[in-house]
Amino acid sequence: MADTESVQNRNSLILLFASVGRGALGLLGDFGAMTIFFLLAFVNIFRRKQLLAIVNQVFYIGARSSLIVMLVGLFTGMVLGLQLFYTLVKFGSTGALGSAVALSLIRELGPVLTAIMITARAGSAMAAEIGILRISEQVDALYTMRIHPVRYLISPRVAAAIISFPLLTAFFDLIGILGGYISGVLLLGTNAGTYFYRVQSSVDIVDIRGGFIKALVFAVIVSTICCFQGYFCHMRTQGFGAKAVGLATISAVVISCVMILIADYVVTSFLM
Amino acid sequence: MDTDTPLIEFKNVTKQFGDKTVLDKVDLKIYENQITTIIGKSGTGKSVLLKHIIGLLTPDEGTILYQGKPLRGMKRREREEYRSRVAYLFQNNALLDSMTVFENVALPLKQTTNLGKKEIEKRVKKRLEDLELSDSLDKYPSELSGGMQKRVALARALVTDPTIVLFDEPTTGQDPIRKNMILSMIVHYRRKFGFTAIMISHDIPDVFFISDRIVILWEGKAGFQGTYEEAIRLKHPMIDEFLRSLEGFEDELTGLLSREAFRVHYGTVLGGSGVLPAVSAALFSVEFDLLNDALGPLAALEVLRSLGEYTNRHFQSVGGFSARHSRDQILTIFPHTSPSEAEQLVADFAQQLEQEGLANIESSAQTTIGAEACFEVYVHAGITEVAPADDIDLIIAKARANQQIVATHRCDTGGSAG
Numbered sequence: 188m189a190d191t192e193s194v195q196n197r198n199s200l201i202l203l204f205a206s207v208g209r210g211a212l213g214l215l216g217d218f219g220a221m222t223i224f225f226l227l228a229f230v231n232i233f234r235r236k237q238l239l240a241i242v243n244q245v246f247y248i249g250a251r252s253s254l255i256v257m258l259v260g261l262f263t264g265m266v267l268g269l270q271l272f273y274t275l276v277k278f279g280s281t282g283a284l285g286s287a288v289a290l291s292l293i294r295e296l297g298p299v300l301t302a303i304m305i306t307a308r309a310g311s312a313m314a315a316e317i318g319i320l321r322i323s324e325q326v327d328a329l330y331t332m333r334i335h336p337v338r339y340l341i342s343p344r345v346a347a348a349i350i351s352f353p354l355l356t357a358f359f360d361l362i363g364i365l366g367g368y369i370s371g372v373l374l375l376g377t378n379a380g381t382y383f384y385r386v387q388s389s390v391d392i393v394d395i396r397g398g399f400i401k402a403l404v405f406a407v408i409v410s411t412i413c414c415f416q417g418y419f420c421h422m423r424t425q426g427f428g429a430k431a432v433g434l435a436t437i438s439a440v441v442i443s444c445v446m447i448l449i450a451d452y453v454v455t456s457f458l459m
Numbered sequence: 460m461d462t463d464t465p466l467i468e469f470k471n472v473t474k475q476f477g478d479k480t481v482l483d484k485v486d487l488k489i490y491e492n493q494i495t496t497i498i499g500k501s502g503t504g505k506s507v508l509l510k511h512i513i514g515l516l517t518p519d520e521g522t523i524l525y526q527g528k529p530l531r532g533m534k535r536r537e538r539e540e541y542r543s544r545v546a547y548l549f550q551n552n553a554l555l556d557s558m559t560v561f562e563n564v565a566l567p568l569k570q571t572t573n574l575g576k577k578e579i580e581k582r583v584k585k586r587l588e589d590l591e592l593s594d595s596l597d598k599y600p601s602e603l604s605g606g607m608q609k610r611v612a613l614a615r616a617l618v619t620d621p622t623i624v625l626f627d628e629p630t631t632g633q634d635p636i637r638k639n640m641i642l643s644m645i646v647h648y649r650r651k652f653g654f655t656a657i658m659i660s661h662d663i664p665d666v667f668f669i670s671d672r673i674v675i676l677w678e679g680k681a682g683f684q685g686t687y688e689e690a691i692r693l694k695h696p697m698i699d700e701f702l703r704s705l706e707g708f709e710d711e712l713t714g715l716l717s718r719e720a721f722r723v724h725y726g727t728v729l730g731g732s733g734v735l736p737a738v739s740a741a742l743f744s745v746e747f748d749l750l751n752d753a754l755g756p757l758a759a760l761e762v763l764r765s766l767g768e769y770t771n772r773h774f775q776s777v778g779g780f781s782a783r784h785s786r787d788q789i790l791t792i793f794p795h796t797s798p799s800e801a802e803q804l805v806a807d808f809a810q811q812l813e814q815e816g817l818a819n820i821e822s823s824a825q826t827t828i829g830a831e832a833c834f835e836v837y838v839h840a841g842i843t844e845v846a847p848a849d850d851i852d853l854i855i856a857k858a859r860a861n862q863q864i865v866a867t868h869r870c871d872t873g874g875s876a877g
Contacts, residue, residue, distance in 0.1 A: 236570060320555075328553035331513050332567040332615075333542050339570065 249351030264366020285385030288367030317417030483679030499676030713767020721782030
């Protein structure tokens with residue numbers, strides 16, 4: 188009886204390890220595939236007849252995301268202004284509000300929140316759009332016309348993300364600092380000159396460069412993950428057709444968001 | 460290239476999806492400048508086979524050769540060169556639904572050639588005009604009917620002037636006239652541009668009339684490959700059963716009996732009674748290819764359809780039965796009718812056909828060749844006596860020898876067979 192129980196326990200343990208191992212191998216395989224996928228897309232950015240497609244995607248991913256980025260940036264800045272004001276009051280240093288708002292935004296919140304916003308708005312659309320092209324054989328049709336699907340569909344999106352993310356991040360930062368000004372200066376009465384002086388004096392080029400690097404890293408992560416999920420949605424075993432597109436879109440958004448936060452920590456630790 | 464060397468050859472090609480073997484050691488030969496039609500039940504791997512030719516799928520085992528050279532061993536440039544010669548028409552059209560008709564057709568030219576904007580526009584418009592899509596340039600695929608979408612896909616496949624065109628069920632979802640129009644178009648373009656067509660289609664009998672070779676996929680293998688006549692002569696139970704199941708009882712375009720039904724009918728009516736006083740046959744034909752070139756496929760098919768419809772209507776009441784025996788030849792058997800009586804019947808028929816049937820094609824023809832242009836249609840008929848032992852091929856040969864013009868239509872003067 189005891190022997191049977193111990194065999195069962197051992198088998199459960201083996202199954203557990205096997206499943207963890209399979210998961211890890213799958214993850215490693217996906218990571219490798221995504222890396223190759225990104226490199227292929229990146230190399231093809233520099234092929235001919237790409238400029239117009241890239242401009243179109245910059246408009247779609249970048250320009251059309253600017254309103255949502257502006258709204259989120261504004262309220263993030265206002266909340267920061269509010270929270271930091273009441274924190275700084277306790278230490279009698281409300282004059283440092285400008286520095287606190289600007290550094291929080293430029294170093295951390297700007298790149299992360301912008302990336303998450305673009306993921307929600309454009310990343311999900313990328314995955315769904317490419318997924319639909321895939322399941323309706325339009326990707327195969329491109330191949331039969333000698334149009335490399337990665338070059339035609341993925342490269343412009345990756346390029347547009349690389350261009351748009353830093354620009355939108357800068358826009359987010361700017362609007363966020365104005366948000367902090369609205370709540371901290373206009374509503375709570377901090378001195379306007381002090382606020383902007385502190386912003387100017389505390390923000391260093393290193394901070395801006397750090398935010399820029401993060402934005403670039405997030406652009407690569409989001410565009411690669413979202414396009415990859417859509418492009419290979421037909422290989423999903425959990426669902427086919429429209430369901431596969433739905434699952435691909437969910438995976439694209441969830442994985443991108445998680446990866447943004449993980450990458451944020453990794454990049455920050457290197458920059459510090 | 461040696462004329463006996465196949466353009467494309469499958470050698471022992473096997474393809475599996477999971478546990479299912481779709482292609483099982485397929486050996487197959489496709490020759491240049493021919494129309495090869497692949498038929499087979501659903502799920503027998505017809506589309507899979509086509510996708511191997513264009514490189515969307517690769518075999519698990521075996522080799523595919525192009526002009527005797529394995530595709531797998533080709534250098535990148537050679538492979539690109541090969542791919543530039545092949546076009547594919549998808550079963551579900553696979554049009555890019557966020558693009559207009561014009562953009563869809565222009566896409567391969569824009570992306571893979573260095574042609575200027577004006578030249579691309581000219582080529583695309585010409586191709587769309589050929590396929591009667593000039594009014595739909597700015598429409599999106601979702602705004603078009605299934606048939607129109609198919610024609611857009613066909614225009615896109617042909618716009619790069621490929622030398623090998625793969626048609627995956629090009630006529631699915633079309634009405635009988637459009638089905639035949641697409642098939643006519645394939646024949647017409649093949650003659651004009653000299654491409655090799657490989658087609659999956661079940662539009663019996665027309666697909667057989669236009670095919671040089673047929674391939675029957677059966678249980679993962681190429682069960683038969685050869686001409687349609689060879690398939691019929693082979694008398695293999697599998698092929699017989701399969702072809703009969705496809706053919707049905709009626710010719711969809713003309714409403715006449717199918718060839719198989721005609722054969723059975725001929726056997727029972729003439730073979731069964733033994734003592735028939737007189738039996739005659741008439742072979743009607745129009746020069747479809749000439750009509751197609753002169754009037755366009757729609758009007759040419761209208762002539763063919765009218766001929767079938769009038770033959771059916773006119774001769775059924777006197778016990779005659781008819782079927783098409785090639786694309787543009789209709790054989791009618793008149794039991795209990797002497798050749799002189801048959802001549803009178805045919806003369807009456809020709810008059811009615813001239814006055815009603817052929818007159819109707821004017822509007823169809825004018826849409827293709829313009830209101831001012833003039834055209835002529837000639838219907839030939841040949842009458843012969845049928846001996847009890849005559850087989851159908853012999854009757855056709857005898858009747859063809861007696862053929863003369865029995866009905867004409869000219870746009871300026873109307874009917875005037877004289």
